[in-house]
Amino acid sequence: MTGAGSGGGGGRGTDGGDERTFAALPPAAGRAFAETWWGRAWLKALEDTALDSQQLKKGRRQAREGAVGAVSVRPGRITAVVRDRDGTAQRSDVLLQQLSAEEWDRFLDMAVERAGHIAALLDRDMPPHLVEDAAGAGVELLPGIGDLEPECACDAWDLCPHTAALCYQVARLLDKDPFVLLLMRGRGERQLLDELQVRSARAARTRQTPAEGADGELYGATTEEPEGVRADEAFGARNILPPLPPPPPVPEEPGLPPSLDTEAEPPPGIDADALEFLAADAASRALRLLREALSSGHERQPLDVELTPGQDAVRLAASSCDPLIAVRLAGGTGRQRAELELAVDAWRHGGTAALAVLEDEWHPEPEVLARAKADLAEAWEGGERPQLRAGAAARWTVVGADTQLRYGRDGRWWPYRRIGSRWAPAGPPAPDPASALAGVGPEA
Template identity: 65%
Template sequence: MSDPYENTPERTFAALPPASGRGFAQSWWGQAWLKSLEDAALDSEQLRTGRRLARAGAVGAVSVRPGRVTAVVQGSDRTAHRADVLLQELSGEQWDRFLGMAAERVGHIAALLDREMPPHLVEDAASAGVELLPGLGDLEAECDCDAWDHCGHTAALCYQVARLLDQDPFVLLLLRGRGERGLLDELQTRSVPRAETVEVRQNTYEGVDAAEAYAAGEILPPLPEVPAVPAEPGLSPSLDTEAAPAPGIDPAALEFLAAQAAREAHRLLADALRPGHEQRAVEAELTPGQDAVRLACGAPGASVAVRLAEGSGRDREGLALAVRSWEYGGAPALDVLESDRPVEAETLARARAALESAWEGDERPVLRASGNRWSVAGGQTQLRLGADGRWWPYRKVRGRWAPVGPASQDPATALALAEGQE
């Protein structure tokens, strides 16, 4: 019997437009690809050159086949170079373990069909001894410019591949040795015998193992249709009665809390019923001050707003800034607004490296550092480094620093947002 993967097809992707003003990878698996490149590169100057070439649209059509990705890259001197990046293919035994694992979990197949690579798929594969994503030193480089390590041309190709991976994780699976069509056909073939076995047992009135019954979800009756999410949250009860409230009871505050509870319930329901929804990790417990800011995002009345400001330890203007921060990024954004902590040496080194590589030398703004804050010299804009390594754009508004957008992994993107260029 012939190997269905013997003639795995090659895929060619047209040249992508310039990536100015945006990061190269938005998905976590695209970022993991770039981390493998950036952690192993011996020359940070080549990485900067690669980013600049990729941003400028110097990478031509990209050809992807098992173990190799290829493109022609226009260098800074206008000379065209053939660049190749190599990634070791998985062995037949590794593919067998991966396919066996994926066939047992219907959710993994559904995620791939949705062009998603959820972390638990990669974790389950690793548990089966299969590393899908490249690790340190796994991306090897070949270029006709005769560089012995990654050069600007192969780095540019890697940055472009990260954009392709964002769109389609099957690009990574093809690099590892298997094409999309053959891979899905094999998964379907492996899933059928299990379903048939369960069906036979049911027809002969034998007991069915719970794990097999769960895995054979395709033979179960369809689930009922997902109910429609109400357009608006439910109305909270009114406490406007003729009876005087008991001592210490603030009816306006209670009505506001009830309305906020209804809105939060509506949001959670909408999230849960959204197609492709995955359960989010439980957020850390909020402090009373953080919770007061969260509640203040619900546009409370004047009297409630005063109480929330007092409870959060802020004045009205300070609460407005805190609400603005919370709307951009929750508790992490609030922490960035209020903290001016010193940066540890290792974190500071990474931050400076990111700032150095974000701009070409003649384009880099003059930044003055104070703690986790970098202010543009002579300007009204600022970058703030969050505890998670992301950069937050700030601008001086009426004499106070205020956030003006969400965080970004790329300091150049964050500063462009702070300066109103995006």
């Protein structure tokens, strides 16, 4: 067991085998408690379980103000001391049922069969398919309604502000390290990795050992040489083989596309100017992809989503300064020139996500809409909140001003300004509505 941890907030915490202790985190004003999908699932279990939303709101405020002390995480329980505004302190615990030995066996067997799950956990990631595969094996990793059981020295019979504040703070820890959840379920990181290593080695031996049939023959034996070069041979030849040449430097600018301005007329149906433009765009994109591929951490970045023709037309218009190109792209996509200009402006603020906020009539589910309204209620705590008029499709207009807030599918807030009869993007997105609105500059 360990005492109170040391080090910065959000770190991995001190590790005492079956217990980890995380130093008190700094106040979380102006940011969401959970940004990962599993962190939000933890908060959903908390909010779905609570019978009194006012207790949740008070706990959320205490967590934002930094009232939660060092957090101790051990199998089946999280603990912290939470201070009220008058300085009194309450020891608060939240219990979560541990997985049984049989459930851990099923989880570990599933993880060994899917090496990508182990790699994701080591990268401090918990992809949805890991949780889905675990559920398929009969193991529920994330808590559901009623799974979080509060205990507090304030003698509240249900969830109180102190235990709520503890849960909100733990969501921040889960965001950084999903092994925190696995420890609550009964296994620490070191123990898990040791057990996975043993099972992986056992599975490898099982695959390599031939089985004897009833006729005395051995089945499953491999006579083919494995592919590649033995590691000891490659190491022994390290001073003999010539070194690989260094990779060529990345060019500063994309290459020039071939010119199609020749004496011969292009074949019917071929637009030489359009081909030259698309070739130049392809060269520019290829250089960008090369630079991104060579950047640190690129292997952990999500793949780009394939664009629709309409989205790609907006991207092309955003990358070109030629007004004739814009006219042709507007006509080709059925947009008016003014509509394309708005789409290009949105694209430059945030790509496909910004374009969807501009053009899609999105009506969020009740729970998503409730989360957005909670953001609006909390964003101006301690400040002057503007009067907002709710509209359709997750949009709120500032009363008495030509400004508007839009809530996107990505959980971010996008500022807009009325220009004439249209609403136009007014700046980049922000994680909370107050920051988004504060980023709206003066009218041009």
